[in-house]
Amino acid sequence: MRPPTLLPVTTAVALVLALAACGAGSSFGTGQALSSNDFRAAVDQIAATGKPAYYLGSSYDDLPLTWLDLVEENAPAFQVQADYGTCESSGDGGCSDPVVVSTNDWRPDVDGLTCQRLDPQLGVPAGVVMGELTLVTGELVITVSDFRERPDGDGIRPAVRALATLRRVGEASPVGSLPPPTPEVAGWMDEVCGTTPGQEVSHELGGGPDALDNSTVPDFTVERLGGGELAWADYRGKPLVLVVGTGPQVSATVQRLKPLIARNASHPPLLGLVSDPTGDKFNPRPVAEIESEVGDLGVPVGYAAVPLSAVWFLDAAANRGNQNAWDEGVVAFVDASGTVSQFARPSAPAAQLGEWSRALG
DSSP states (O other), X not given: OOOSOOOOHHHHHXXXXXXXXXXXXXXXXXXXXXXXXXXXXXXXXXXXXXXXXEEOOSXXXXXXXXXXXXXXXXXXXXXXXXXXXXXXXXXXXXXXXXXXXXXXXXXXXXXXXXXXXXEEETTEEEEEETTEEEEEEBTXXXXXXXXXXXXXXXXXXXXXXXXXXXXXXTOSSOOSSOOOBOHHHHHHHHHHHOSSTTOEEEOOOTTGGGGSOOSBOOOOEEEETTSSEEEGGGGTTSOEEEEEEOHHHHHHHHHHHHHHHHTSTTOOOEEEEEOOTTSBTXXXXXXXXXXXXXXXXXXXXXXXXXXXXXXXXXXXXXXXXXXXXXXXOEEEEEOTTSBEEEEEOTTSOXXXXXXXXXXTO
């Protein structure tokens, strides 16, 4: 069962990488190089955002570029991930590819972070945040991870060596140096990591789960079963009921809720959001498999192949007292302001589920 703690975005990205590193029974490989068509499509998509993203070129240290993606799951936040090589998992969980570069929008998260300050790298502030080499430039955070030497060392020296080839996506030459961070972002780095190279700083989760926003649903866009996308923005300003969980959990709960909600003449929309806890975020299960598992429910259902949106609902429910959310899934009753008025267990009494639905108006 996942601990009931909703981590800051910076923390979550680092932990996803660290926890997914190749574990026992897994092995690194070369993988299949990203096709030129897929590469050009990713470059165009990134360019349309107006923000720079960074990678190590078409190959690094005999590993081809195997993945380049603007992670729309985090929209409107900006995140681009570039992977080199592949990791073949033979265990229950997934694993990270050997070398990963991520470019993310900066957010002023401090709670729960640990850092060791480094000397400047590429002319900008740097540190080891949550175990990953981290640089700040403009209003962006760049992380570079090389997992191949993790069993024998901290993995930071290999990541630092990789910086010599860091370049903007779509450009041929390494940057040599990065634009300085804004004063606000530089101040955040000083707060997170201290100002003295070698200094180690830890930040407790201020106030525990109650200090985090467990009520306001963040924007997200995921693939929709049957085709298209399920975008939270399309439902902004509308009360709704959202079922979050595995395919079987969502299927069973939606079928139970449909007649209960329909009893209200002005009933809110009913949606589903499927997450696959057995999947690998770097190689998720095909949507066709999820569609077969869920079936046609007659309501919009999204598939969080990269599970950050589903994680928010499950963590928020756990933080608000539903300790079974990760095991059972959860039903979120969301009002017109985008606030979750109630997290409910799928097994809650029918009368109570119906009443919570009617209360949305």
